Amino acid sequence: MEFTVIGHWGAYPETNEATSGYLIEHKSSKVLLDCGSGVLSGLQNYVMLEDLDTVFITHLHADHIADMYSLEFATLILMQMGKRTTPLDIYVYCKDLTKLDFCYPEYVKVHPIDLQATVAIGDMTFTFSENIHDVPSCAVKVSSSEGKCLVYSGDTGYCQSIIEFSRGSDVLVLESSFYNVQKGLNNGHLTAGEAGDIAALAQTGQLILTHLPHYGDHNQLVMEASSHFDRQIQLAYCGMKLTI
Ligand SMILES: O=c1ccn([C@@H]2O[C@@H]3COP(=O)(O)O[C@H]3[C@H]2O)c(=O)[nH]1
Numbered sequence: 001m002e003f004t005v006i007g008h009w010g011a012y013p014e015t016n017e018a019t020s021g022y023l024i025e026h027k028s029s030k031v032l033l034d035c036g037s038g039v040l041s042g043l044q045n046y047v048m049l050e051d052l053d054t055v056f057i058t059h060l061h062a063d064h065i066a067d068m069y070s071l072e073f074a075t076l077i078l079m080q081m082g083k084r085t086t087p088l089d090i091y092v093y094c095k096d097l098t099k100l101d102f103c104y105p106e107y108v109k110v111h112p113i114d115l116q117a118t119v120a121i122g123d124m125t126f127t128f129s130e131n132i133h134d135v136p137s138c139a140v141k142v143s144s145s146e147g148k149c150l151v152y153s154g155d156t157g158y159c160q161s162i163i164e165f166s167r168g169s170d171v172l173v174l175e176s177s178f179y180n181v182q183k184g185l186n187n188g189h190l191t192a193g194e195a196g197d198i199a200a201l202a203q204t205g206q207l208i209l210t211h212l213p214h215y216g217d218h219n220q221l222v223m224e225a226s227s228h229f230d231r232q233i234q235l236a237y238c239g240m241k242l243t244i
Contacts, residue, residue, distance in 0.1 A: 005236045019037050
């Protein structure tokens with residue numbers, strides 16, 4: 001299974017970069033986790049849009065969905081050009097799918113993310129867990145037929161469910177929106193220390209810190225996480241690739 005960071009910024013993208021977006025590839029399957037601002041452009045460095053199978057949207061904040069409707073238009077055009085033959089499946093975690101602004105149901109099939117369900121795509125399965133955030137928000141677990149597993153937190157505050165959901169994962173991609181000194185500023189996000197604590201309790205194989213703040217020294221985030229978690233910790237960056 002290949003994991004590629006398309007965008008790792010919280011809130012807004014820095015120059016030529018993107019907010020949340022992660023590509024998962026396994027055999028011929030290509031899946032996008034979140035589709036924030038800048039993701040649609042950056043994604044095309046790695047895949048042709050007509051080859052994308054499925055998108056999972058963890059919650060409806062702009063830094064996770066800003067390019068989602070542009071992706072619908074791209075799918076429409078690619079299908080009209082005959083480059084793509086099947087509609088794009090988009091799974092969304094939200095209260096009410098009817099409030100979304102998709103326009104072309106013949107090109108994009110929108111599905112609710114059901115926390116009880118497993119979605120199979122090729123030889124991967126996707127499962128979900130509820131987070132703490134200020135809108136409905138879920139974490140996603142990707143498991144391959146080879147028995148490997150990656151968990152992506154989406155946006156979450158500190159909660160037992162993300163620890164349990166991440167237990168034994170090979171790779172844990174955890175948001176780290178804040179430095180330790182900011183603890184308590186917003187209970188819907190993690191500090192780096194909390195991310196390290198979750199990684200340690202979940203006994204994950206390695207931790208990737210993402211959804212990064214636009215200020216401070218990101219190496220400080222790694223130091224803060226490492227005071228809890230003694231395995232490998234990396235900062236996400238645009239174009240980062242891992243084979244899992
Ligand atoms: O007190 C605050 C509140 C928010 N923020 C950022 O704005 C983003 C808004 O969307 P989000 O919830 O996906 O992520 C949030 C953070 O990245 C912040 O840095 N400090």
